[in-house]
Amino acid sequence: MSGNFPKAVLNTLFVVAGITSAGSLLADTLVNDPLFIAGSYKCTGYDSHDGAFKGDLTFAVDDRVSNFAQGFGAYKFKLEVPLDGATATYSGIAAAQGHLLAMYFANDSQSAATDRGVGITVVSRDQDNKGQYSTTLHKSYYLPDYMGGGRGTETCVKIAGS
Structure with a gap:
């Protein structure tokens, strides 16, 4: 497979990465006092x-x-x-x-x-x-x-x- 990913795949990866980062930040906040x-x-x-x-x-x-x-x-x-x-x-x-x-x-x-x-x-x-x-x-x-x-x-x- 070449280095050219379809745009839909890249958008999905960015969304997943963003959700994962936001979820991690939220989880860190909640660990102290959920x-x-x-x-x-x-x-x-x-x-x-x-x-x-x-x-x-x-x-x-x-x-x-x-x-x-x-x-x-x-x-x-x-x-x-x-x-x-x-x-x-x-x-x-x-x-x-x-x-x-x-x-x-x-x-x-x-x-x-x-x-x-x-x-x-x-x-x-x-x-x-x-x-x-x-x-x-x-x-x-x-x-x-x-x-x-x-x-x-x-x-x-x-x-x-x-």
């Missing part, structure tokens, strides 16, 4: 004791124990909330199975030993009319010891590009 949870978020919520609040949330994948082939992700997170003129920082861990997150968190301040709790979060990933995706976390939480017990809700929207 559940799309890791990143930075802006949050709003309501706590039964503290009332309405806003905060900044950051999630990071714990690669050591995540098993994305089985739909399981392990994460560490930090939430910073302005409260009473200072910033309260809550650190925590989360286990994701598909679109559900189980979360444990605690106020990092030594003086807030009873400000800790558990939450359940539904993760939604939606596409807008421009084809852009966004991730939103819808959390309900329970604080068994904080001020005699409390609860709250929180919605966090992932910041584009994070």
Whole structure:
């Protein structure tokens, strides 16, 4: 066969090569967090004791124990909330199975030993009319010891590009 390939064959080869490259790039991105949870978020919520609040949330994948082939992700997170003129920082861990997150968190301040709790979060990933995706976390939480017990809700929207 000579070095002259039919144009249709060359076009097919270019398309396949392009798809393979794009698929490889997408796969590399998804390997780090195929559940799309890791990143930075802006949050709003309501706590039964503290009332309405806003905060900044950051999630990071714990690669050591995540098993994305089985739909399981392990994460560490930090939430910073302005409260009473200072910033309260809550650190925590989360286990994701598909679109559900189980979360444990605690106020990092030594003086807030009873400000800790558990939450359940539904993760939604939606596409807008421009084809852009966004991730939103819808959390309900329970604080068994904080001020005699409390609860709250929180919605966090992932910041584009994070």
